[in-house]
């Protein structure tokens with residue numbers, strides 16, 4: 001039980017150190033450098049104070065899945081990176097371009113074009129990732145693997161978008177080893193993207209609280225961690 005804000009701060013601090021240590025071990029086990037893996041703090045459902053505390057502990061990249069929520073938190077904490085990791089509705093595109101340094105959830109040509117138009121209006125270069133539905137689960141968003149390269153071509157042709165890699169959400173598995181193939185497939189696809197479109201398509205955003213070590217073993221360069229840093233979130 002968290003009893004005071006002081007205790008909460010201590011807890012967040014300890015959680016970050018622990019996750020960083022686990023990232024370092026997973027990286028070493030697969031012959032990688034911990035520095036090559038970004039720890040994104042996913043603050044959706046948590047107050048801005050939690051994000052501020054994580055920033056004090058050295059976290060520089062934050063993930064949100066709602067534009068409204070990100071607007072408020074990024075105003076409170078402007079000097080860090082905010083990235084969109086949730087489904088983006090078309091009527092939120094303009095604000096999304098204002099708030100986020102990167103959109104990780106592009107899954108259609110229409111959304112890519114809408115983001116490019118908004119970025120042009122704001123004269124801003126916008127980094128994007130393509131979200132790929134590797135598992136094929138109907139409940140997961142993301143472009144199907146056989147459509148991903150076409151979407152990549154579209155993004156390459158849009159002057160205000162800068163394609164920087166791929167993202168996926170794996171289904172929950174009691175034993176994350178059983179879903180490692182999903183991370184391996186995203187990595188193979190990323191390699192294909194780099195061969196087609198260039199080295200800038202480098203980011204592999206995969207792995208969450210319960211499966212990030214498996215994702216790192218398969219090459220994740222960014223892990224998106226919420227509950228393991230901040231505890232259980234209130235369902236919204």
Ligand SMILES: *Cc1c(COP(=O)(O)O)cnc(C)c1O
Nearest residue numbers: 042065085208209224225226227
């Ligand atoms: C909520 C969320 C996360 C973080 O999940 P945890 O299990 O809390 O670590 C990561 N990625 C996406 C896309 C999310 O929506």
